[in-house]
Amino acid sequence: MRTAAKVRIAGTGSYVPDRILDNEYFTRIVDTSDAWIIERTGVKERRIAPESQCTSDLAAEAARRALAAAGRTPQDVELIILATSTPDRIVPPTSVYVQKKLEAWNAGAVDHIAACSGYVYALSSGWNYVANRQVRNCLVIGSELLTRIANYTDRSTCILFGDAAGALLLEAADDGSSDILYSKLAADGRGEHLIIVPAGGTALQLTDERRANHLDTIQMQGREVYKFAITKFVELIQDAVKALGVTTEAIDALIPHQVNLRIIESAADKLKIPMSKIIVNIDRYGNTSAASIPVAIDEGVRAGRIQRGHLVVAVAFGAGLTWGSVALRW
């Protein structure tokens, strides 16, 4: 019988578009203020991609950077998993455009859609493919163009979202102590209405009238989502440390989905995890859904805040409702 392979993160990369939307911009289009946005969300600015860029462009650039960091070429890649809720098209999967742009002709390609939890679902899948030795490596990418599905007449949501992509290259590596140790994936479909893009799928097709009513953009019950996110954040960490047989003190780097700075600070306080161990970039990028965790990981690695031997835990929660975590020895 084959034994499971250990899985190492061989390289990380991220990419954000150049153009910045600061809070001042929103004061010109909706009834809001820089002070309100910073106090309630922690967001100071976010990025917006030009029309010429699509989700696969951001993803391919993040992937190139992860491959360069790992010293690998696109031809080395055996599987691409892309987490996104803003695909280039409904068909085919966006991951095939990434494969084409990278010229990674030896790679299989599949998309994972689980909203803001998409990256932990994708990472967990990638871990299983590599640990089961079905592939020797897997590029796990999160890429989102949320500015394309934001409603710029709704002040309670449009201020939150930004565009970004991040990527990790997972490799089988039986030497050393690096490994993915634990993952939890969960969902509760009874909360499907809490964060929703109502039209554009098979349930409600897009018409001119529905577009005029913004039914092709994100609608959210912010308060409900806020309470859900704090509860799940705390539960996920408690479950992870219990399963690993450690306490929260053992966590060297915590990477939460960048949902709202107040949510992150409140959960950190409840868990007694110092903010110095938590990687936060919501101030610069806003909520980038499935891209937020790999971007934060890449920034943590490049800043030396995530190093070999560290216990790293990523937690996410979002539309669905969905939530999940991944813990790894870096």
Ligand code: COA
């Ligand atoms: N500027 C000024 N006022 C705003 C505003 C804005 N951009 N957005 C909402 N408000 C107003 C509301 O209209 C409301 O006014 P009222 O009291 O007169 O009715 C007031 O601020 C409070 O609204 P509330 O929704 O209770 O605020 P909040 O403190 O919960 O903050 C969110 C709103 C959206 C920032 C917050 O709920 C949140 O971050 N939720 C999680 C959202 C998320 O990121 N989800 C993504 C998927 S994980």
